[in-house]
Amino acid sequence: MGKVYKYLPMAYYKTIYDIDYEKYYQYGKRYILFDLDNTLATYDQAICSDEVLKLIEKVRSLGYTILIISNNTKERVDKFIEPINCLSVPRALKPLKKGFKKALKLLEITDVSEIMLVGDQIMTDVYGARKLEIDTILVKPLKKANENWYTKFNRAREQRLYKRIKKKYPHVYEELKELIN
Numbered sequence: 001m002g003k004v005y006k007y008l009p010m011a012y013y014k015t016i017y018d019i020d021y022e023k024y025y026q027y028g029k030r031y032i033l034f035d036l037d038n039t040l041a042t043y044d045q046a047i048c049s050d051e052v053l054k055l056i057e058k059v060r061s062l063g064y065t066i067l068i069i070s071n072n073t074k075e076r077v078d079k080f081i082e083p084i085n086c087l088s089v090p091r092a093l094k095p096l097k098k099g100f101k102k103a104l105k106l107l108e109i110t111d112v113s114e115i116m117l118v119g120d121q122i123m124t125d126v127y128g129a130r131k132l133e134i135d136t137i138l139v140k141p142l143k144k145a146n147e148n149w150y151t152k153f154n155r156a157r158e159q160r161l162y163k164r165i166k167k168k169y170p171h172v173y174e175e176l177k178e179l180i181n
């Protein structure tokens with residue numbers, strides 16, 4: 001699994017609504033890469049909810065540009081983001097670098113310090129983004145029950161990782177454990 005610190009997010013919040021977007025804007029963040037499944041919506045929610053749409057509008061009004069980066073299909077992503085009308089990278093193959101690189105290209109970003117990723121998975125979202133030195137925010141997955149086998153596999157790896165974090169970075173674990181079901 002490698003070094004534990006490579007899997008640690010910059011910050012963690014229970015939900016996307018708890019994130020202090022204004023603070024990160026002041027820190028210089030201008031772009032947000034949002035994961036879709038279990039971050040913005042559950043797997044069975046096909047279309048963006050009014051609640052999420054409202055949040056996106058708020059975040060945009062602060063000055064952010066949004067991009068959705070998902071390992072799910074183009075059909076799923078396109079349908080979901082229709083009311084949002086933003087850039088997207090479906091089939092991103094996180095944690096591979098490829099999808100993140102594509103996102104940087106679409107956003108025409110040269111300075112990665114201006115971006116942050118918001119996602120619910122350590123093994124794909126956090127670990128992948130960190131490979132490109134993109135700061136990450138971890139949120140609690142909305143609903144684990146209907147995750148696919150691959151995500152379930154990653155969740156099992158996550159649990160083992162949490163044990164290692166507990167041992168090596170007990171203070172980090174104390175805060176992270178709120179996100180663990």
Ligand SMILES: [Mg+2]
Binds near residue numbers: 037119121
């Ligand atoms: Mg997810």
